Amino acid sequence: MRPTPRHVLSSASMALVLGACGEGPQPPEVLASALYETEFLQRPGRVAFREETCWIGARAWLHVGAIGVGTLRVEVAMDGLDDTVLLDTTLTGGIRSETLELPGTDPRPLIITLKSTGDVTLLAFAVQELRAPAQPPPTRLPGSMRGRNVVVFVADSLHAEHLSGYGYERDTSPYIDRIAEAGVRFRYAYSQTSWTLSSVSSLFTSVEQERHGVLELDQRLGDEFSTLAELFSSAGYRTVGLIQNGIIWPATGLDRGFAEYTIFPWHTEGTRQLMARAVEVMLEVSDDPFFLYVHLTPPHQPYQPPASFRELYLDPEYDGEVDGSIISCAIVAKASPPAGDPDVRRLAALYDGHIRYVDDQIGNALRAMLGAGRLNELLVVVTSDHGEAFLQHGAQGHNSHVYEEMVRIPLVFYAPESPIPVGQVVDAPVTLLDVMPTLIDLCALEPPRHRLRGASLVGLLESHGASVRSRPESFVPRSIFMTSRYKDDPAKLHAAIRIGRHKLVTRGGRAFLYDLVADPGETEDLAAQRPVHARVLEHRLDAWYADATSRDSAAETVALDPARRQAIRALGYGGK
Known part of the structure; x- marks a missing residue:
């Protein structure tokens, strides 16, 4: 039986709806609830609707509401196919339904154009998206991490494609790979922008930078947004933020909700101090669970890890002067050589050594928990705030564009002896905005007052006995948006x-x-x-x-003190 969209029956302002029911190899079972409307077509004319997918092998039904007498012509345009007339009919008023055959046998974007003539008024036009069979609702994961200690590791400027577990040729991340194999790895995770302050503000709020408004180094997150730490604090967690990138200093408002928020020096000794404190926090005995946010500078510029890591991937025949310092990075960036230039390869090798160093630091902290017999108390998230470029598209470093090298990041969830699956790889694109709603679901936190722009990944985390890779994606895949600052x-x-x-x-x-x-x-x-x-x-x-x-936005301007300016410049930012 062909369904009739309830919107046609319940709203006088909604008189033209395009929907679909499937006859393809994977017939859809449900229609999404989202509706998209174009402008009203109150007189003879033309209106176009752009959709990012077609309905594979499906029949469509069209419900037309018209006043007066005239004609309606519906056309569809898709790449690789001739423009097709779906309907060419005379309208005499009232509501009628037509069955249409949608062209195409594979997903591709389409543009549907409606043209009317004569003395006829079409009240409105909308498209109801068709999706693949709905995934079974999660049954085990929501609330399953309630009371478990939560650690979020952010390795600054870590591009996913430089991790061995993401297909890189160098063995840069043996420990992160190991916990990914024991948890869930998201193959295509994205930051919403390519620099730290905006990205971490989005991580903490699940709001894009355009909406939270933190776009400059001297801006503070508005009070209208609750932070992830505030949610954990309200739920009774001890909240600790250990920060090595001075850009996210307390005056940015990102310290809200943390009982402890400590800034450490950006250099190697600062990394050692920060990780020593992180291990102390994890090993403390308390009746209350903790939420620990660890923001490490490595592998951010300068690419100067300890010597044992620095030498790992260097070409012994290199005879240039690039040493991974901020100055040498700037010189290479200004010269803008090809991506395969020896100086660029040298920078990438130093960066890879820095990745191996931060991987070792994360591994040491979790090994300490394992040695204490307490690793199974943790929910661990490993990710980054953005990636790092090496002249693939004319830029070195980050903070300028949104090609893959600057915005594709790792994302791993790991919780030993828990319902979170082991060894699962998710191919569906996700975003850093999704971390907050996912932790809300997993830990049964009270959601904030502001609207979350990300989506909970609990449904993707839960395997239901099948590989996520084998599941059909929705016919209207999710839109992932990215912008520079x-x-x-x-x-x-x-x-x-x-x-x-x-x-x-x-x-x-x-x-x-x-x-x-x-x-x-x-x-x-x-x-x-x-x-x-x-x-x-x-x-x-x-x-x-x-x-x-x-x-x-509600972002406010704050004064940068001399110490903060110096810390910002040490990381290669000009500052204000």
Whole structure:
């Protein structure tokens, strides 16, 4: 029996709805609840609706509400197919239904265009998204980490593609790989931006930088946003923040909710001090659970780990002067040589040694818990605030664009002797915004008052006896948005959207489309070959950005003291 969308029956303002029921190899069972509306079509004319997917092998039904007499023509455009007329009919008023055959046998974006003529008014147009079979509701994980100690490790500037567990050729991350094999690893996790202060503000609030407004080094998170630490504190957890990147100093407001929030020096001795304190916190005996946030500088610039790690991957035949210092990084960045240049390879080798060092530090801390017989008390999250570039797209370091090297990060959840699965790899793209809602679900925390923009990953964490990789993705995959920090300079603003395997990057007034499966390095622009696809993604990106920047944020300006300026410059930031 063909369903009739309830919105047509319950709302006089909703008179035209396109839906679908499936006949393909994986027929859908449910319709998503989201509706998207275009402008009202109150007179003869034309309106277009851009959607990022088509319905594979499906029949569609169209419910038309019209006043007056006229015609309605419905056309669909998709890359690789001729434009198709889905419906060409005369309307005489009232409500009627039509069954349509949607073209195509594989997912691809489409543009549906409605054209009306004559003395007819179409009240509205909306598309109800069709999704694949709904996943079984999680049964074991929500609340299963209640009362368990939680540790979040953030290794600053850690690009996922430089980890051996993510396919890198060097053995840079043996311990992170080990806990990933004993937990859940997200293959495609993204930061929402490519610099620390905005990214950590988003991690702590599940709100994009455009909405929380922390876009400069001298800004403070507004009080309208509750932080992750505040939620844990309200639930009775001891809250400790150990910070090695001075950019997120207490005046940023990110210390809210932490009973202890300590800033450590950025250099190697500071790493040692921070990790010693982290182990102390983890080994303390208390009736209350703890939430521990550990923000490590490595592998951030300067790439100068202890000698035993520094020498691991260096080319003995290199005869240049690059030493991983802030100055040498700046010299290489200004020269902008090709990505394969010896100086660039030297920087990457030093960076990889820095990764191996931070991996060792995380491993030592967890080995201390294992030695005390208390590792099974922990829920561990390992991630980063952003990635690091080595001239793949003309930049070295971070803080400038949103290509994969600057925004793709690791994300691992590990909780020994718990319902969290072992050895699971999730291919669905996720974002750093998802960490807060996931921890809320796992630890049964009271949600904040503000709206969370991320999504809980509990459904992806729970295997239900099947590999996540084998599950069909939704016909309308999730949109992942990324932006650089230069919102007031259109020439510098980079924005991107990833839906499924495709990513659209906009910069300098141009749009570039990439297939991340066939082209993970984002080297082949497909926008000219797939214009419909590019237009659809750009439309969705523009709509999101307009909404995200539609109101002023509550971020405040704070004064940077001399010590803070010095700490910021030591990490390569100019500061204000």
